[in-house]
Amino acid sequence: MDKELEEKEQVSRRDILKMGSVGAIGLAGSYFLNKVAPFTGTVNASSHNNHKKKNSHANHANMSDKSKTNGYKMAERLLTEFDYGKVSTLPNGQTLRTYEVVAVDKEIEIAKGIKFPGWTYNGTIPGPTFRCTEGDMLRFNFVNKGSHPHSIHFHGIHPPEMDGLDPIYPGQSFTYEFEAKPYGLQIYHCHVLPLARHIHKGLYGNFIIDPKKPRKPAIELNMVMNGFDLDLDGENEFYTVNGYAFAFMNHPIKIKKDELVRIYLSNLTEFDLLNSFHLHANYFTYYPTGRDDNPSQFTDTIMQCQGERGIVEVRFPYKGKYMFHAHVSEFAELGWMGFFEVE
Amino acid sequence: MKAKWWIAGLIPLILLVGVLAWVLKNGAGVEQDPAAPIEVLNIERIQVTVSGFEVDVSNTGPETLKISQVMVDDSVWDFTVSPSQTLKRFDEGTVMINYPWVEGDPHAIKLITENGIITEGEIPAATLTPKPTLENFLKYGFIGFYVGIVPITLGLLWYPFMKRFKRKWINAILALTVGLLLFLFVGTLADGFEIGAEAPSVFQGNMVVIIGAALTFLLLIGFDQYQHKKQESKGYSPYALALLMATGIGLHNFGEGLAIGSSFALGEAALGTFLIIGFTLHNITEGIGIAAPLLKTKPRFRDFVLLGLIAGAPAILGTWFGGFVFSPIWGALFLGIGAGAILQVIFVITKLLIEDHKKFREPSVSWLNLAAFSVGMLIMYFTAFFVKY
Numbered sequence: 001m002d003k004e005l006e007e008k009e010q011v012s013r014r015d016i017l018k019m020g021s022v023g024a025i026g027l028a029g030s031y032f033l034n035k036v037a038p039f040t041g042t043v044n045a046s047s048h049n050n051h052k053k054k055n056s057h058a059n060h061a062n063m064s065d066k067s068k069t070n071g072y073k074m075a076e077r078l079l080t081e082f083d084y085g086k087v088s089t090l091p092n093g094q095t096l097r098t099y100e101v102v103a104v105d106k107e108i109e110i111a112k113g114i115k116f117p118g119w120t121y122n123g124t125i126p127g128p129t130f131r132c133t134e135g136d137m138l139r140f141n142f143v144n145k146g147s148h149p150h151s152i153h154f155h156g157i158h159p160p161e162m163d164g165l166d167p168i169y170p171g172q173s174f175t176y177e178f179e180a181k182p183y184g185l186q187i188y189h190c191h192v193l194p195l196a197r198h199i200h201k202g203l204y205g206n207f208i209i210d211p212k213k214p215r216k217p218a219i220e221l222n223m224v225m226n227g228f229d230l231d232l233d234g235e236n237e238f239y240t241v242n243g244y245a246f247a248f249m250n251h252p253i254k255i256k257k258d259e260l261v262r263i264y265l266s267n268l269t270e271f272d273l274l275n276s277f278h279l280h281a282n283y284f285t286y287y288p289t290g291r292d293d294n295p296s297q298f299t300d301t302i303m304q305c306q307g308e309r310g311i312v313e314v315r316f317p318y319k320g321k322y323m324f325h326a327h328v329s330e331f332a333e334l335g336w337m338g339f340f341e342v343e
Numbered sequence: 344m345k346a347k348w349w350i351a352g353l354i355p356l357i358l359l360v361g362v363l364a365w366v367l368k369n370g371a372g373v374e375q376d377p378a379a380p381i382e383v384l385n386i387e388r389i390q391v392t393v394s395g396f397e398v399d400v401s402n403t404g405p406e407t408l409k410i411s412q413v414m415v416d417d418s419v420w421d422f423t424v425s426p427s428q429t430l431k432r433f434d435e436g437t438v439m440i441n442y443p444w445v446e447g448d449p450h451a452i453k454l455i456t457e458n459g460i461i462t463e464g465e466i467p468a469a470t471l472t473p474k475p476t477l478e479n480f481l482k483y484g485f486i487g488f489y490v491g492i493v494p495i496t497l498g499l500l501w502y503p504f505m506k507r508f509k510r511k512w513i514n515a516i517l518a519l520t521v522g523l524l525l526f527l528f529v530g531t532l533a534d535g536f537e538i539g540a541e542a543p544s545v546f547q548g549n550m551v552v553i554i555g556a557a558l559t560f561l562l563l564i565g566f567d568q569y570q571h572k573k574q575e576s577k578g579y580s581p582y583a584l585a586l587l588m589a590t591g592i593g594l595h596n597f598g599e600g601l602a603i604g605s606s607f608a609l610g611e612a613a614l615g616t617f618l619i620i621g622f623t624l625h626n627i628t629e630g631i632g633i634a635a636p637l638l639k640t641k642p643r644f645r646d647f648v649l650l651g652l653i654a655g656a657p658a659i660l661g662t663w664f665g666g667f668v669f670s671p672i673w674g675a676l677f678l679g680i681g682a683g684a685i686l687q688v689i690f691v692i693t694k695l696l697i698e699d700h701k702k703f704r705e706p707s708v709s710w711l712n713l714a715a716f717s718v719g720m721l722i723m724y725f726t727a728f729f730v731k732y
Contacts, residue, residue, distance in 0.1 A: 111419070113411025113428075113457055230459035237414070237455065245419065333418035 066250055071109030074124050075244035076251065079221050082131040082208065090137060097132050098139045103146040103190075108202065110228045111238050111245035111335060119146055119190075119201035125243040126224040126268065127188070127205030134183040134212050140176040144168045150198065153191035154207060155307075157181050167192045183211040185290030185309045187266050200229060200270035202243075206309070208264055208290075218260035218313070221253065225277070225304070225326070225336065227269040234271055238335045239326060245335025252339035258315050261340075264290065266309030275336075276303040277312065278327040284314035301327050316342040382408045382456050385543040386464040387435075388669060389452065390472040395442035398452060398464060402430035403545040408460075414453040415442050444469040473607075475667045483604060483662040490603060490622040491596045491658025496651045497623070498630015505631075505638055510699075511711060513638045517696050518712035520632040521689055522719020524588075527629075528685045530727075531595045532556065534602060535678030542671035551672060555679020556686065563587070563687040582646065584636040584695075588688045589654040592629045594681025596654065598674070599626075600661020605669040607662075625726040628719070629654060636692070 068076075085097030101121055108118040108125050121127030132138055144150050151174075153164035158178035168174045190203035206222055226243065227236030238245045255261055267275040278301040286302045288294045290311040304310070316322060325337040383404030390397040396415070402408050409429045413422040422440045430436055444450055450466040473479045505516060532552065539548025599622075633650050665674070700707040 111412055113409065114455060114459055115457055116459060230455065231461050237453075237459075237461070238419075330417050334414070335419060 067112075068251070069109055069112055069244075071111070071244040072247050072251065074108070075240070075242035075247035078124060078126060078129065078242040079223070079248075079253070081129065082220075082222065083128040084131050085138070095133070095136045096139065097136050098141065099128075099130055101127075101140050101142045101152060103142070103144045103150045103203065105146050108243060110240060110243060114230070114238070114245075116202075116228050116230065119148065119150070119198065119203050121152075121203060121205060125202035126226065127203065129206045129208060129222045129264070130188070131208045131210065132180045133210045134181055136180045138176075138178055138180050141173065142168060142176060143173040144170050146170055148198075149192050150190045150203060151192050152176055152188050154178075154188045155186040156207070156209065164188075164191050180209045183209045183291070185209075185264050185266065185311055187268065187307060187309055189268065196270055199268065200227075204268040206264055206266050211292075215262065216260060218262040219255060221261065221263045223263055223265045223277075225265070225267045225269055225275045227272060227331075229271060236269070236271055236334070239269065239275075239331040240335045241338065246337060248338030252321060252341035255316055255340050255342045257319055257342050258317065261312075261314050261316070263312040263314075264309070265304070265312055267304035267306055269306060269331075272306075272328075272331075274303050274305055274328070275331065276301060276327045278325055279312075279314065280323040281318075281320075282314060282316060282322055284312045287311040287313070303327075316340065319343060380458040380460060381405055382458060382460040383544070384408060384410070384430075384454060384456060384460070384462040386452075386454070386462060387543075387671075389464050389466055391444060391466060391469050392472065395444065396438075396440045396450075396452060396466070398438040398440070398454070399435065400430070400438060400454065400462075401435045401543060402432055403543040405432065407431045409457040410436075410438065410454050411457045412455040413438060413440055414455065415440060416451055446470060473666055479666070480663065483607075483666045484659045486603060486607075487600045487656075487659030487662040490599060490626065490662070491593075491655030492651060493655075494623045494626035495592075495630040495633070495655040498627045498632075499634050499647050499651055501631055502634045502637065502642075502647070505634065508638065511709075513635075514696055514699060515711045515715035516631070516635045516638065517692055519715040519719035520588075520635045521692055521696070522716040522721075523628050523632050523723055524591075524685050524689045524692070524719075526720050526723035527592065527595050528682055528689060530723075531598055531678050531682040531685060534598050535675050535682060538598075538601070538671050538678060539675030540671075542675060546672045548672060548675045551675045552679035552682070555676050556683035559680045559683025560686045560690075561683075563684065564690070567691075581636045581640045582642065584688070584691055585633050585642075585646075585650055586653070587684070587691070588636070589633050589650045591681060591684030591688050592633065592654040593657040594677060594684055596626070596629075597657035597661040597664075598678040598681055600658035600663075601665035601669070601674050601677070602661075604662035604665025604667075605674075607666060622729070624729060625723070628722050628726070636695075 083099060085099040088096045088098070090096050102123075104120055104123055106118055106120045106123050107115045108120065110116040110125070116125075118125050130138075130140075140152060142152055147170060149167035149169045151164040151166060151168055154162075154176065156178075158181075162176050162178045164176065166174075186207040186209060188205055188207045190198040192198050204224070204226070206224055208222075223241045224243075225241055226239070228238045228240070229235060230237045241247065265277055269275045280300075283298055283300050286297045286299060288296075288308075288310045290309065302310070302312075319342050322340040322342060323337070324340065325332040381404055383402065385401045385403050387399040387401055390399075400410070407429060410422075410424055411428070413420050420440055420442060422438055424436050424438050426436060427434075428436075438454065440452070442450075444466075447468050447470065450469055452464040452466070454462045454464070456462075473483070505513070508516065535552035535555075536549055539552050542548035542551075630651070633654055637646075696712070697707040700709070
């Protein structure tokens with residue numbers, strides 16, 4: 001086999017030089033490459049300016065989306081719908097309010113196109129906003145049609161056996177009965193263990209006890225701040241008011257100029273220590289727990305820990321759009337953002 | 344009789360079709376709804392453009408899925424998907440996100456499906472993804488040129504020097520080559536697994552590497568034996584061996600180019616003088632390896648040019664492929680083929696060495712050969728310090 005190759009001519013000295021020149025050019029070129037290559041480690045910050053201008057369309061999700069999805073409709077309904085119960089009068093003259101509450105497993109649209117396998121009171125997250133007047137007798141007929149034991153734990157003053165610590169098993173029912181007191185903004189939620197799971201899945205809502213002397217007439221809005229953890233890693237993916245991300249971003253809440261607006265605001269966000277409410281271009285009066293005898297604040301930002309709640313009262317002196325959102329930027333950008341549109 | 348034989352072969356097939364049809368129609372009787380929706384969305388590639396990101400995705404899960412929301416750095420963003428937000432099994436799509444990214448910053452993209460399944464993609468350091476313009480083509484080609492052609496040509500230049508070696512020393516050089524190649528073989532396999540792991544799991548990237556390597560190795564061996572039978576010659580001609588080695592090393596360098604090209608495209612690495620010198624030092628030994636089998640022959644100049652091109656030029660192709668159209672599964676396949684080819688060369692050279700030493704009644708693992716083998720491995724090991732980043 002070697003004979004064949006031996007016939008081939010030998011490598012001449014000149015050929016070697018030729019080969020060497022390729023390598024030499026190569027090495028020389030490496031210096032050149034270093035100068036022109038865009039692959040050097042240093043980052044040129046100014047190079048970014050040119051594309052920033054073209055980026056004016058970059059924006060938060062669904063900004064231009066005006067469609068009214070099921071999720072949005074739920075959030076809008078919860079904003080102004082109050083459940084006063086079935087009203088009757090007891091022999092002693094006391095008002096009796098009877099509420100029907102059913103725990104059901106339900107898929108909730110929590111952001112456009114995103115389904116969340118929720119545990120709900122009456123099919124919404126948050127649950128219905130129960131409303132009554134201080135001194136009323138309340139009767140909550142609770143039926144558990146869900147897949148897990150649940151309960152209703154109301155905040156307020158009531159006998160401990162009505163506190164909702166005992167789990168009501170699927171298919172069972174229980175009637176919570178107590179007198180409404182004290183006036184203010186209360187909340188309610190499931191108190192079955194593991195607590196974080198039962199609350200985070202959606203079993204909570206606002207519970208308003210009006211004072212005997214009615215508050216000043218106002219546009220009344222109900223807002224429950226919450227979060228949703230989709231991958232169950234103990235961190236929320238979306239933050240919302242009334243259960244739907246960016247609900248009032250594309251459908252601003254319509255308000256009339258100088259009209260008194262009263263917001264029943266609570267925080268039931270699981271996994272995060274705090275949530276907050278910030279109003280743009282205006283100031284509001286904040287009554288912690290909705291009580292006039294608590295020291296109020298005149299401010300544009302308040303914070304609430306989990307379970308904390310209060311009443312926001314505000315008038316808008318100018319026409320136009322006022323943004324409101326959590327002043328935790330991350331929450332805002334993950335869905336907790338909206339507008340008041342003042343006309 | 345023959346008909347019977349055919350029927351015997353067909354019966355199991357017909358029964359199989361019957362069983363499948365029955366199961367498809369009536370279910371297997373072991374149905375169970377998964378506890379959570381099973382959705383597998385793969386991020387194939389993230390391109391950084393002037394206006395934001397373009398994310399190539401594919402659905403390799405068992406069911407149709409819908410991309411409903413996109414988050415960038417923990418913030419919900421507008422996006423569009425072409426051709427459609429809904430992806431059937433094995434459908435591909437591109438998610439376009441307008442985003443004011445920051446040069447050099449890491450960015451994280453979350454794609455959330457209708458059922459709340461989250462797929463995360465990362466941009467380690469944002470920089471414009473190179474577009475296949477002529478200028479970029481030349482730049483990337485240039486990198487490949489330094490990584491492949493230059494060092495191999497320089498290595499081949501040792502030929503006249505090594506030519507004067509005595510038989511024992513030539514064998515030592517061959518042993519050194521085995522050391523080099525063994526290092527390259529393991530390295531190529533490891534790179535293949537690494538890249539294969541990035542491919543969607545349904546394609547089983549690791550198996551693709553193994554299959555590529557095993558088939559290439561066996562095909563080359565089989566082809567070799569077939570040639571022997573035909574020509575009744577014995578063993579490879581030195582030139583054919585060099586050619587084979589050049590091909591194997593070429594595929595390895597393709598993989599190297601691939602890794603370099605894609606990491607530049609991803610903004611992960613910077614190519615400085617240091618890296619160029621590193622690759623030159625690291626790959627120069629490959630040239631020595633290719634020249635080694637030719638020491639007892641008289642090759643022509645154009646043979647060297649051809650060998651250098653075969654071994655070096657794939658690095659250029661690799662940087663292009665890695666920089667512009669990177670696809671992990673193809674990368675894994677090429678690296679698998681490269682590993683198989685290198686293994687075959689190791690096999691042939693080792694056989695050659697052993698036979699030569701047998702002929703002269705010497706031990707094949709002489710101290711000299713062992714030392715040369717170790718030097719080969721160590722050279723590769725230490726010069727690799729320059730190119731690991």
